[in-house]
Amino acid sequence: MTEKAPSRIRCDIDFEKIGRQLGYLRAPHSRNSSGWGTIEIPIVVVSNGKGPTVLFTGGVHGDEYEGQIAVARLARTLDPARIQGRVIMIPAVNIPAALNNTRLSPIDDRDLNRCFPGDPRGTFSQMLAHFIDAHILPMVDVSVDLHTCGHSGEAAPSTNMHYLPDADMRRRTMEAAAAFGAPYNAVFWGVDEGATLTSSVERRGILSLGTELGGWGRVSVAGVSIAERGLLNTLKHFGLMEGRPDTRQADGAPGTRHMMVRDPANYSFAPADGLFEPCNVIGDSCREGEIAGRLHFIEDVDRAPLEIRYRRDGHLWMAAGSGRVRRGDAIAVLMQAYDETAAAA
Ligand code: CA
Numbered sequence: 001m002t003e004k005a006p007s008r009i010r011c012d013i014d015f016e017k018i019g020r021q022l023g024y025l026r027a028p029h030s031r032n033s034s035g036w037g038t039i040e041i042p043i044v045v046v047s048n049g050k051g052p053t054v055l056f057t058g059g060v061h062g063d064e065y066e067g068q069i070a071v072a073r074l075a076r077t078l079d080p081a082r083i084q085g086r087v088i089m090i091p092a093v094n095i096p097a098a099l100n101n102t103r104l105s106p107i108d109d110r111d112l113n114r115c116f117p118g119d120p121r122g123t124f125s126q127m128l129a130h131f132i133d134a135h136i137l138p139m140v141d142v143s144v145d146l147h148t149c150g151h152s153g154e155a156a157p158s159t160n161m162h163y164l165p166d167a168d169m170r171r172r173t174m175e176a177a178a179a180f181g182a183p184y185n186a187v188f189w190g191v192d193e194g195a196t197l198t199s200s201v202e203r204r205g206i207l208s209l210g211t212e213l214g215g216w217g218r219v220s221v222a223g224v225s226i227a228e229r230g231l232l233n234t235l236k237h238f239g240l241m242e243g244r245p246d247t248r249q250a251d252g253a254p255g256t257r258h259m260m261v262r263d264p265a266n267y268s269f270a271p272a273d274g275l276f277e278p279c280n281v282i283g284d285s286c287r288e289g290e291i292a293g294r295l296h297f298i299e300d301v302d303r304a305p306l307e308i309r310y311r312r313d314g315h316l317w318m319a320a321g322s323g324r325v326r327r328g329d330a331i332a333v334l335m336q337a338y339d340e341t342a343a344a345a
Contacts (some may be wrong), residue, residue, distance in 0.1 A: 009028075011023060020045070022044050049085065051084040058144065061111070062098040063150040064288065066148055067147065068305055069224050069227075082242075110125035131150050142209075146210075153330075154321060156212070158183065158211065158259075176213065179233055179247065181229060183257065240284055259338055261317065268330070270295060273324070277294045278293040285313075293332070295307075
């Protein structure tokens, strides 16, 4: 329905033009001190010759830094002469949140990645989601959206993708993930589906990769370098740039390990509010029944901590470690080696 809906957001880029352009998505933001105020979201397009269109996005969540840094650096440095095709780069899609250092938008308190496919007449985040979905995605063949766990946890450096029912698209996406070259690629059965950018990308039949490259509210050195190499590897894999993807792993592994998060028992949740002490770090091999962490009740010194146990074997993909958690928060997510038969079951 929203396909052709006009947006209130303006963009001064000519997407058909050859060369490099830096421009802005100008989103209206009326406020007490400026009725005609706008929010400017930087966008860089590098285009040359014939080839696919690749979209690189960072900062959909404002407190996830590695993607913002890597996409911005590529946007500053990518020479159109090296490209066959078109690269659209938005280093900080949710720039109000990025400048505010928060996951959610400070304008409407929304999670942009739960607002898709958006609404041109909705709140700021809904209007922005609609513009990305209805005005950017129709041009795109491949989308790589760079994330981390922000302040809520840390992730083993990984690409990720939904388990796609279409076998050919699943294979092509796994090949793109292997070319990106993160230590892990997590195939998962989503959380809160339908409202994410990934879901909008998939609805349009576009190849979609996500990443989780850090977290805990800091910049991961490894995460930035995996992101930068991964963006270039993606351009090489899809033929926009010459050369072969470099997928060597720091620990000597032959390449990306495909993993899956199929079983709901991979998720462990806090049974109460408290101060969470994790027992493992990302990438650890964990066993069912082992203690994932302890929930401390600091306000009641004599009360014993609650032990939270893993509900199955796996490797730790995401781990909380940000201190206080609320009842119902995910404190650990495990993954297992990808198995095509088990995945299809
Ligand atoms: Ca995120």
